[in-house]
Amino acid sequence: MRLSPATPTPTTNLHIVREPGTQVPGSSASSTSRAFIEANTIVVTPEEIRRDHIIPVYARDNEPLISQGDFIQVAEEVVYDVFRGERILEPQIRVSHPIKGRIPEARNKPANQLEDHERTIYYERLAFCIELPSIYDYVGGNQLSLVVGGVKAYNLDNVSGRRGSAEHFKLFIGFQNLVCTNLCVRTDGYIGDLRVGSLDQLRAAVYQLISSYEQHRHLRQMQALTEYALTEHQFAQLIGRCRMYQHLPAAARQQIPALLYGDQQLGTVCRDYYRDERFCRDDNGNINLWRLYNLFTNACKSTYVDQFLDRSINALDFTLQVQDAVEGRATSWYLS
Template identity: 45%
Template sequence: MRNLVIGNLPQNRRSLNWGEYAEDATLVMEEQPTKEKRPLFIEANTMEATLDHLKSDCIIPVFAKDNEATLSHVAFIETVQDAARTFFQGEQIELPDIRVSHVIKGRIPEAIHKPANQLLESDKTIYYERCAFVIEIPTIYETVNGNRLTLTIGGVRAYNHTNLYSKKTAERFKVFIGFTCKVCTNLCVSTDGYLSCLEVTNTNELYRAVLEMFNRYDPAKHIHLMQTLSNTYLTEHQFCQLLGRMRLYQSLPQSQQKAIPRMLLTDSQINNVAKSYIQDENFGSLGSDLSMWKFYNLLTGANKNSYIDSFLDRAYNATEMAIGINAALHGDDKYRWFID
């Protein structure tokens, strides 16, 4: 563990300090990138897209008052990809998995008077209001409770978070670095690996901000936090109590909600947590105690049904919930309301 080396890192990168926290980390170098069939990292109302499709078939929205172009989804993805290649030199960087939603349709000026059923493909224009992507680095991984986790970076762009009716201004992005649970592609996002409101005006600013996030992120500490979840269990009674409190939280007056740590899952997602407790072949535990690691994965699994623009916020909140309730089971008061 003390001799672990991860690629050829840039000169100004700090040590990752894996030996201080994680246990028995293993580094395996793969010669060729591979793309395997696996579960989706997000499911709700999304479709798969490729960089070629986004480059060739999609227009780029502009700011209405000065006709200045926005930063495209392609520019966003490729900038984060370039930052990853710089920071993780020598590692295997996989191709991005891209999901898009909320297609905005238009037509070229020459086709403005054509009936819709007579439009040719060349007459149509589209772009996607929302885009999410992940890029795995499979040569950096660890195992937690028998589940392989691979280092993963990614981001979310939602044009509805930027005022396109104004002059050009800073545009908002969400970026993260964390781990993906390979058995289910659930994302594990921590505090130091998440920028929930990154505002930039160009790709140079974006590139620098992503590199700074990589530098701040401590993967060994993140792994250690997830390893601790494997050592604590909820009884079935406590799990049912917790589900009931999560449902109750949504109906509390705002004044009472503010006094309790936030919980972002919707009622339907909480229902999915309950169903997965019974049915999920990897993390279900009907009739037995439920480890907090499995509970965490039930939360992140339910989060796959979030829309793109709320997906990463809820992924991060799942981490907050799992770690907070884990602490409450050991006597901490902050999340005590959920299990009392």
């Protein structure tokens, strides 16, 4: 159903440049402590990565891969260059899947007797997010800040070979909902399978992504979601169809827009429909599509580092398809 026009939420012009030291409402001196991804990740700092993490090498020739520290540094350099004068926070970094080792001199020591300097470690998967709190707007009463980030997952690289094969990266630019740290990412703000062989190629890809991203169009799309809602009955039907989708025959699934959410994530959406303080149903059981979208983006925060961005993209595509069905512009198997 389409909602009646409401009092507009305050909006600001993007690319707001503030004087040094000026605080943007809802922001702090560093990125929010709430995680933009959870799953089995832990927080690390850029200093820890540069100081403590070894760099994986190609097994055949011992040449190093592009380090996670260099990846983050290249992205930061581009952000500072493109968004000169804006307030830019220190990257928030999450890592998972530790790969532990030890120096040769400690090869015969029991694990519980190893000294710190005898241990080595790097993390197979890393995600980072650079927040620009001086570039913001409001959707559905929630403040959104521009963010740029990426994912490096060494499990996607052929480390058993020789240097020369392209390495895999993921890049994104979009908005972060400061109420819940959910990432709002769109297809034109995402490169899901970037393959490069040097830092120069990586830097060029970051520039290209930022220049091609249509942030105003993205904001208009999200704002439009606040104008439509599902009844409790429609929500129940939608979730039921979502659960059925994963079990359809392959030929039938090919005729339906893809949904990348499994039973665990859909269970989280159902739970939060009733319990989430910010995005739950209203007193009549209705839920607007902006809230529905945030239920899905929140559910994908429990996904592994190398997969959560794809689910975040899918959340917007899926919600826009629901909007088309509610508006009567298209039919949807999920609501038929």
